[in-house]
Amino acid sequence: MGETEHIIGLLLGTEEDWPRAFETLVRRLGVISGENGTAHRLTTRRVTIEPFDLRYKPRHSLVIDRLAYWYYHPREWLKKAALMDDVYLLNSPFTFQSMEKHAAYCAMMRLGLKVPDTVLVPYKNPPENTRYAYTAARYNQPFDLDEVAGSLGYPLFMKPYDGGAWVGVSKIRNSAELHAAYDESGERLMHLQQAVEGYDVFARSLTIGPETMVMRFRPELPMHDRYAVDHNFLDAGAGEEVVTISRLVNAFFRWEFNSCESLVSGSEVHPIDYANACPDVSLTSLHYYFPWAMTALLRWSAFCVVTGRQPRLDTDTRRYFDIGDDPDLSYGEKLAAYRGLADEYFETERYQEFCATRLGHVDEMVHEWVGSSAFDDLLVETVTSTFPPHEHDRFVAHFRGLLGAWVNDNTKPLR
Known part of the structure; x- marks a missing residue:
């Protein structure tokens, strides 16, 4: 019986370290035995950008995307591959707008997570559109920025609704800083968000499939020093909650490669940024945790293609909202129910058995x-x-x- 080849496509931007690491590990992986005794071999191919016929069928079994969040041509290729060819994508291209934070805030607030109070304010400077003047004159309501900030309380953060990498984020301590930051925002649409003062620890969790690594994060330091090597910085309860939130977000938005930032204060976990479905996995950022990330990415990719896991484009939000809207469930009961949905989505038990029986050498x-x-x-x-x-x-x-x-x-x- 011959081997089945599975091509793992890598859609890349400027990074070179982790793709080389992943390609090396795929070459070393060897043949994997499937559940029916079939032989499977993984190979990698870097995806190029060129004109594509919508009826052309790509050979890829799975694609790891690190580019389409800002480059629209390959994003449309991913949509075509998902809709027409059943190519497995670790992150759904149809929920990319949720990476702009606003939709993610809304969804997780409805599910009852302890997201700080947040207000979206109109543009400081209007967008360039000939219809703006008429629309603004008729429908835009005047508002008092100080009053909005006062309802949240100082200190607070002003951050772009579609931001990333901390660009455009300002800590606001008073009215002068508020107006200076708003004036500087220009045509960027901004959130005002309550600050979580006096928190004990900043946790950043990286989730790949059903595996999660929770790391102590120090955002005030240079990138090479932000992840502290600390294995016991959270108590068991808070650590488990951070893991559950991370996997809930991913299952909800159909992301399988994402990072989540949470502020932990006592027993309270406040997720503040959890829509990063193109997370930093560079060697010089993750350092100590880099081997874990490459191992998890390898295992999850192998599991998806060897078992024939079917891509899920439907988000099935109603099952989550039914839990979040249930007034008879406590917060802990909701988290447990969400964890159950996440484990169901990721086939956690099947994955763990596959790793133990098929990838024990990894x-x-x-x-x-x-x-x-x-x-x-x-x-x-x-x-x-x-x-x-x-x-x-x-x-x-x-x-x-x-x-x-x-x-x-x-x-x-x-x-």
């Missing part, structure tokens, strides 16, 4: 590779292409230390 394979000279070459090349020459030695040593710690922490003891 952890050791990744561990061997991260400890190899080939990985060190990738690390050095990534550092030298990312940082200025006078910082190369410093950062090579820095990341070697962090990845060496991962290798040591994940070395199995001799029997």
Whole structure:
């Protein structure tokens, strides 16, 4: 019996480190035995951008997209591949607008999550459209920006409704800062959002399929230092809630590769940014956690194509809203019900069994590779292409230390 080949398409922008890592691990993966004894082999192919016939059938089984959130031509290719060809996409291109934060805030507020109070304010400067003057004169209501801010209370944050990477985000402490930030916003549509003051920890969770890594995040530091290596910074209850929220968001929007930011204050978890369905997974950002991310991405991709998992384009929001709207359910009961829906969507039990029986060698394979000279070459090349020459030695040593710690922490003891 021959092998079935599954082409994993990589739709990429400027990044080079994690795609090379993923391609290497796919080559090393070897043949996977399917549930009926069939043989499956994964290969990778970087997706190019060119004219495409809507009736042309791509050969890809699955595509990992890192580009279409801002580049519309490949986004339309993804929509075509999903609608016409059943190509498996880790993130649905039909819910991309929810990455603009506003829809995500609305949905999770309805589901009862502890999202800080948020107000959307009109543009400071009108959009360029010949119809604007008439429409504004007839329908735009005057409003008092100070009154809106006062209803939320200082301090607060002004942030673009469609933002990312902290661009355009301002902490507002008083009326002067409020007006300065609003004047500077220009034609960007902005949210005002309550600040969560005195929080204990900032948690960022990266979820790939049904796997989640919760990391301590320090947004005030440079990107290479933001993820702290800290394994016990949340108590069990808060940690489990962060994981549940992360998987709930993904199952709800049909995202399978996304990050979530939450502020944890005592026993309270406040999700503040959880629509990042093109998350940063670079080696120099994740460092210690980079091997986990590549392993999870490899396992989930293999599971989807080998088992023939069917893509789900329908969001099925009513099942979630029925839970969120139920006045008889406590917050904890709602979280448990959401976790059940997420586990159902991700086929968590089936996935875990598949990893144990079909991919049992993957952890050791990744561990061997991260400890190899080939990985060190990738690390050095990534550092030298990312940082200025006078910082190369410093950062090579820095990341070697962090990845060496991962290798040591994940070395199995001799029997």
